[in-house]
Amino acid sequence: MLIKRPDDIKPSEITDEKIHLHRRRFLKTSAHTTLAAVAGIHLTDLPLKDAAAAVSLGKITSSPLSTDEKTTVFKDVISYNNFYEFSTDKEAPARLAKNFRTSPWTVSVEGEINKPAQYQLEDLLKPHQLEERIYRFRCVEAWSMVIPWVGIPLRDVIKRFEPNSRAKFVEFTTLYDPEQMPGQRRRTLNWPYVEGLRMDEAMHPLAILAVGLYGQVLPNQNGAPLRLVVPWKYGFKSIKSIVKIRFAETQPQTTWALAGPGEYGFYANVNPQVDHPRWSQSRERRIGEFFKRDTLMLNGYAEQVAHLYQGMDPKTLF
Ligand SMILES: Nc1nc2c(c(=O)[nH]1)N[C@H]1C(S)=C(S)[C@@H](COP(=O)(O)O)O[C@H]1N2
Ligand SMILES: [Mo]
Numbered sequence: 444m445l446i447k448r449p450d451d452i453k454p455s456e457i458t459d460e461k462i463h464l465h466r467r468r469f470l471k472t473s474a475h476t477t478l479a480a481v482a483g484i485h486l487t488d489l490p491l492k493d494a495a496a497a498v499s500l501g502k503i504t505s506s507p508l509s510t511d512e513k514t515t516v517f518k519d520v521i522s523y524n525n526f527y528e529f530s531t532d533k534e535a536p537a538r539l540a541k542n543f544r545t546s547p548w549t550v551s552v553e554g555e556i557n558k559p560a561q562y563q564l565e566d567l568l569k570p571h572q573l574e575e576r577i578y579r580f581r582c583v584e585a586w587s588m589v590i591p592w593v594g595i596p597l598r599d600v601i602k603r604f605e606p607n608s609r610a611k612f613v614e615f616t617t618l619y620d621p622e623q624m625p626g627q628r629r630r631t632l633n634w635p636y637v638e639g640l641r642m643d644e645a646m647h648p649l650a651i652l653a654v655g656l657y658g659q660v661l662p663n664q665n666g667a668p669l670r671l672v673v674p675w676k677y678g679f680k681s682i683k684s685i686v687k688i689r690f691a692e693t694q695p696q697t698t699w700a701l702a703g704p705g706e707y708g709f710y711a712n713v714n715p716q717v718d719h720p721r722w723s724q725s726r727e728r729r730i731g732e733f734f735k736r737d738t739l740m741l742n743g744y745a746e747q748v749a750h751l752y753q754g755m756d757p758k759t760l761f
Contacts, residue, residue: 500655509577515588519730524664528624540663548668554690557605571595578674581713581742587727593655598646606690614639614695616687638682639695675744677711710760713742717761
C-alpha cells in the first residue's frame with residue numbers, strides 16, 4: 444500500500460547512524476566523486492576528519508509514490524547484488540565494480556523519435572528534479588528489499604525525445620566493455636544486457652531512471668551511473684548502467700527471455716500465482732528478515748498498474 448510522505452522528509456532522516464557511517468566509507472572512492480563532478484552535482488564536506496568529499500545529489504524531493512515500509516539496511520543494498528557483467532556471485536559485484544568508470548557517460552537515444560541524440564549524463568539529468576522513491580524491489584529469485592532510490596520519472600525523459608506514433612516499445616542496453624566488466628568475458632548471458640518495456644509501461648509514473656540510492660550517487664554495483672527501476676516487475680527488468688535507449692515499433696528482445704524463454708518472459712510482472720518453473724513465487728524473503736512473507740500481486744502496485752494488463756492472460760505476463 445502506498446502512503447503520502449510529506450515533501451520535507453530528507454533522505455538523511457530515514458537513515459540510521461550506521462548507514463551514514465557506511466555511506467562515508469564508500470563515498471571516499473573516486474569513481475563517485477567523478478560522477479558527481481560530471482553530473483553537475485555538488486560536493487559537500489562531511490564534518491568528519493576521516494571523510495574526503497561526500498557526494499550529495501543536491502535537492503531531492505520526496506515522492507508521494509513511496510512506500511512507508513522499513514527500508515533495507517544500506518549495507519545489504521550495496522553488498523548483495525545481481526550484476527552479471529561483474530560476477531554471478533552476489534557479493535562480488537561490490538568488489539569487482541569498484542573501479543568501474545562512470546564518467547564521462549554518454550547515453551545514445553535512438554529509433555522512433557523526433558529528437559535522436561547522444562546525451563552526456565549531466566545533460567540528460569539537467570532539466571529534471573531528483574526525487575526519492577522508496578520502492579519494494581522483488582527479485583525473481585524470491586528475495587526482496589525496500590530501497591530508497593533517487594531518480595527521475597522515465598516518462599518525463601521520454602517526452603523530451605518526442606516519440607513518434609510508431610514508438611510502441613522502448614529498449615534499454617547496458618554498456619558492453621569486457622575490459623572493465625570481467626563477467627562479459629564469459630558467455631553467461633548474451634552481451635550486452637538488453638531490456639524493454641511497452642510504451643504505456645514506460646510512461647507509467649512509477650517507472651523511474653535512478654541515479655542514486657539512500658540520498659547518494661548510485662554505487663557502481665547497483666548500476667551506476669544510470670539504471671532503470673520498475674517496481675511492479677521482477678528485478679531483472681531494472682537494467683543497470685544504461686548506455687542506449689531505443690524506441691521501436693516491435694517488441695525488443697530481452698536478455699533473460701533469450702537465456703531461458705521457458706523461464707523468463709518479456710513482461711516479468713510480479714505475480715505470486717504464477718510459479719517460476721523451478722520454484723514458487725508465492726512467498727519471498729525480505730533481506731534482513733527471518734520469516735518469509737507473502738508476495739503481493741504486481742509487487743503491491745496492482746492498484747496503480749493492473750489496468751495496463753486488462754484483457755491479457757496473467758499466465759502470459761511472466
Ligand atoms: N545490466 C544488468 N542489469 C541488471 C542485472 C544484471 O546482471 N546486469 N541484474 C538484474 C537483476 S536479476 C536484479 S535482481 C537487479 C539487482 O539490482 P541491485 O543489485 O541494485 O539490487 O538488477 C537487474 N539489472
Ligand atoms: Mo533478479
